[in-house]
Amino acid sequence: MNKQVFSEAEVKQYYENMKNDSIGPLWHDLGHMVTKEPVHDVEPYLWKWKTIRDYAMTAGDLLEPGKDAERRVVYLQNPSLLKRGLVGYGTHTLYAGIQLLLPGEMAPSHHHSQTAIRFIIEGDGGAYTAVNGERSYMKRGDMILTPAWTWHEHKHEGTEPMFWMDGLDVGLVRTLAASFFEPYEGGFYPEEPPENYSTKKLTGGAFAAKGETVKPGYPSPIFNYTWERAQYELEQLSKSTDNEDPFDGYAIEYINPTTGGPADSRIGTMMQKLLPGQHTKSHRHVHSCIYHVLEGSGYTVIDGEKFEWEKGDFFILPPYSWHEHVNEGQEDAHLFSINDKPVMEKLELEFGDEYKDNNGHQPIEKVFQPSDSM
Numbered sequence: 001m002n003k004q005v006f007s008e009a010e011v012k013q014y015y016e017n018m019k020n021d022s023i024g025p026l027w028h029d030l031g032h033m034v035t036k037e038p039v040h041d042v043e044p045y046l047w048k049w050k051t052i053r054d055y056a057m058t059a060g061d062l063l064e065p066g067k068d069a070e071r072r073v074v075y076l077q078n079p080s081l082l083k084r085g086l087v088g089y090g091t092h093t094l095y096a097g098i099q100l101l102l103p104g105e106m107a108p109s110h111h112h113s114q115t116a117i118r119f120i121i122e123g124d125g126g127a128y129t130a131v132n133g134e135r136s137y138m139k140r141g142d143m144i145l146t147p148a149w150t151w152h153e154h155k156h157e158g159t160e161p162m163f164w165m166d167g168l169d170v171g172l173v174r175t176l177a178a179s180f181f182e183p184y185e186g187g188f189y190p191e192e193p194p195e196n197y198s199t200k201k202l203t204g205g206a207f208a209a210k211g212e213t214v215k216p217g218y219p220s221p222i223f224n225y226t227w228e229r230a231q232y233e234l235e236q237l238s239k240s241t242d243n244e245d246p247f248d249g250y251a252i253e254y255i256n257p258t259t260g261g262p263a264d265s266r267i268g269t270m271m272q273k274l275l276p277g278q279h280t281k282s283h284r285h286v287h288s289c290i291y292h293v294l295e296g297s298g299y300t301v302i303d304g305e306k307f308e309w310e311k312g313d314f315f316i317l318p319p320y321s322w323h324e325h326v327n328e329g330q331e332d333a334h335l336f337s338i339n340d341k342p343v344m345e346k347l348e349l350e351f352g353d354e355y356k357d358n359n360g361h362q363p364i365e366k367v368f369q370p371s372d373s374m
Contacts, residue, residue, distance in 0.1 A: 038286060042091050042318035043080035044302040048370050049293075049312025052076075056100040056163065065107040065154075066187070072107075073097040073166060076290070078316055088170060090316055091288035093340040094267070095170035100163055101127055101156045109153035109184035114173050115266045116152075118144040119165040119292060119336055120227075121312065126158015131223045133192035138164065141227025141294060143254055143336070145264055147219035151189040165292055165314075167338040169266050218265045220256035225263065230254075234273040234334075247283040247354070249274040249325065261342070268339040274298065274327035281360030282324040285352030287341035289317040296333025298326045304365040322355055322362055 006014070018025060026033075055074045065072045075097035081089040090096045098121070101107065109130070118129060120142045128137045129144050131152050136144055146152040156162055173179050230252065237243045238250040245251050250273040254263040262268050268287070274280070274296065282301070291300075297310040302323045307315050317323055317337075327333040344350040355362060 038320040040092060040319055041080055041084060042078065042288060042316070044305065044307065044316050044318055044321065044368070045076075045078055045080070046307045046309065046313060046315040046368055046370050047076055049310075049314075051371070052098050052314070053163070053312070056098055057161070060100055060102055060161070065101065065105055070108070070110065070183075071099055071166075072101070073099045076314055076316075086171070090290045091171065091318060091340070093169055093172040093175075093288060093343070094290050094338060095166075095168045096290045096292075096314060096338070097166040097168075098163060099154075099166050100161060101154055102161055103156050103159050105156050106188070107154040108187045109151050109189040111149050111151045111182055111184070113148055113178055113180040114168045114170055115148040115264055116146045117165075117167045117264060117267055117269060117338060118142075118146065119167065119338075120144075121163040121165060121292070121294075123158070123160060123162035123164075126160070127154065127156040127162040129154050129223075130189065130191060133189050134223065135191060136224040138162065138224075139227065141230065143225040143227075143230075143263075143269055145220060145223050145225075147264060148266070150219065151184055153184075153188055167267060167290065169340065169343075172266070172340065172343060216258040218256065218259070220263050221258060222256075222263070225254050225269075230271050234271065238273055238275065246281045246360070247324070248272050249278055249280055264342070266340075266343055268341040270337050270339065272325070272335040272337070274325055274333040274335070276327055276330055276332070279326045279361070280324050282322050282355035282362050283352055284320050284322045284355075285341075286319055286350050287339045287344045288319045289337045289339040291315050291317060291335055291337045294334040294336050296327055296331060296335075297329040298333055299328065300325050301362050301364055304362050306364045306367045308367070324355075324361060 059072050059074060063069050063072060075088050076090050078090050088095055120138045120140050122140060124139045125137055128135045129152060131146055132150050233252050234250055243250060252271055254269040256263050293309045293311055293313045295311055299306050299308045300323055302317060303321050309315060341350060
């Protein structure tokens, strides 16, 4: 078969015609569509707690939840994603906001297709989250689930401001065009079980009361994973170096006791403990993370950039980025994080590898300088 010979002008016109007809040549674009490694626009970033807290406290004077706004929340905006018009994104899949509830305030009940977690930053009792009518009083370091489509609301009966992190899969749900939201008619869902019922029913997430029947599956029968229990587990774990993970120190993942899988079906949650002077080795993985420093001071190296953190700070770990953690303080450091690993694992896309050079440690090429405009 004789092939037609095209002039340079005809070839140029051929490609121009394809473009005009919304057709593309795979032989030119395959490398952009099917990349050798993960390609993304997510860049690491770090926010200082003082800056976040100041903005949240000012919002306390500006508006009231349930009256002037659905919730009083300041969210963490990744500048690299804002350039793409992605408002409210921490990573391409995950969102983090810091919610403030003042004494006497209530945030009305609603539900949505996004799944969410709450991690308590400041406050010890007096405020609660109700999930499908069940109250759970919040204390610093607790992690509370509000699974997709569960009715949830907040009320503060105490005397001091309460701050917590809201973690949602906003980016994932928006990308999949599956976002739904509905306020509860009448404002507040009727309270039904006794307060903290699920936490007491399944002590420590491992034991059920005799005669209790707990169906396996999602959502987890526990809504409040207490800091008291997490701290105990980490203390036991860190008594032996045999339990040390080379990349994450002493780490626990929050699980659904009926399945053994993640506590939430779409957002993974983890708490890491780093002993004074501990320096983990570097690795990378497909799933992205948003970190919060519950306690301690140190730094994390992400793709050669040093991010110095202290109590209360937040930072972003983009997908497939080399990272390692260092505790520079004299006390234990505790890092809480949310991630999109459950989704990656369900889709069979999760992958990771370890840094081989320099005994597993990256060279530091630059130091991140956080914004502080207040």
